[in-house]
Amino acid sequence: MAAADTSYGSLRFRVATPDDATQIQALVQSAYRGRQGWTTEADMLADNRIDVEGVVGKMATPDTVVLFVADDTGALVACCELAKRSADLAYLGMFAVDPRRQAGGIGREVLAHVEAYCRRTWGARRLEIGVTWPRPELFEWYVRRGFRGTGEKRPFPYDELASGEALRDDLYFDIMEKDLGAA
Numbered sequence: 001m002a003a004a005d006t007s008y009g010s011l012r013f014r015v016a017t018p019d020d021a022t023q024i025q026a027l028v029q030s031a032y033r034g035r036q037g038w039t040t041e042a043d044m045l046a047d048n049r050i051d052v053e054g055v056v057g058k059m060a061t062p063d064t065v066v067l068f069v070a071d072d073t074g075a076l077v078a079c080c081e082l083a084k085r086s087a088d089l090a091y092l093g094m095f096a097v098d099p100r101r102q103a104g105g106i107g108r109e110v111l112a113h114v115e116a117y118c119r120r121t122w123g124a125r126r127l128e129i130g131v132t133w134p135r136p137e138l139f140e141w142y143v144r145r146g147f148r149g150t151g152e153k154r155p156f157p158y159d160e161l162a163s164g165e166a167l168r169d170d171l172y173f174d175i176m177e178k179d180l181g182a183a
């Protein structure tokens with residue numbers, strides 16, 4: 001799929017453009033750093049998660065797309081970054097649902113679309129994510145979605161924080177992976 005719109009359930013998906021970057025940054029900020037949703041990093045990190053230039057930079061990165069997920073009124077409700085990592089591996093990052101709309105099934109729907117997108121677009125057989133430790137509630141959410149912890153830990157990028165600071169110095173990423181089956 002290229003930039004064409006796709007519907008999945010009640011949601012509409014399209015590849016985001018730089019004009020969407022300000023809205024997407026605000027959504028990511030509120031989901032990761034706000035306190036309205038059921039899972040947040042607000043107790044661990046007091047930064048902007050990403051700035052608008054960072055969002056645009058992802059859009060310009062080869063083999064990478066940012067998805068804009070809207071409801072049936074066209075309003076932004078979720079977003080994510082997808083990247084092709086190798087011949088059979090795709091990566092999911094910057095995955096956020098509007099905190100006012102969380103815990104209603106949007107995350108599940110977006111993930112199902114993401115898996116289909118990665119299989120169809122890149123022939124991916126596996127989908128990888130990095131979950132900031134310690135976020136056991138989020139790790140378990142991904143387990144219920146069919147992911148497993150690989151046991152791999154990656155360093156937290158303390159030197160890349162956007163306009164702010166970390167509130168603890170022992171963070172890292174737990175790498176999780178889902179088998180997407182045959183393409």
Ligand SMILES: CC(C)(COP(=O)(O)OP(=O)(O)OC[C@H]1O[C@@H](n2cnc3c(N)ncnc32)[C@H](O)[C@@H]1OP(=O)(O)O)[C@@H](O)C(=O)NCCC(=O)NCCS
Pocket residue numbers: 031032037038039040094095096097098101102103104105106107108109129130131132137138141144
């Ligand atoms: C993680 C996220 C994308 C999920 O989206 P969502 O729309 O809330 O997800 P869903 O509505 O599909 O699922 C909600 C789940 O949370 C569970 N949940 C709700 N409140 C909870 C709580 N207080 N503690 C633990 N789980 C809770 C529900 O039981 C449901 O789980 P189930 O689907 O297995 O039954 C969204 O919460 C988010 O944007 N979080 C902040 C950003 C983030 O951490 N992104 C992921 C980084 S790897």
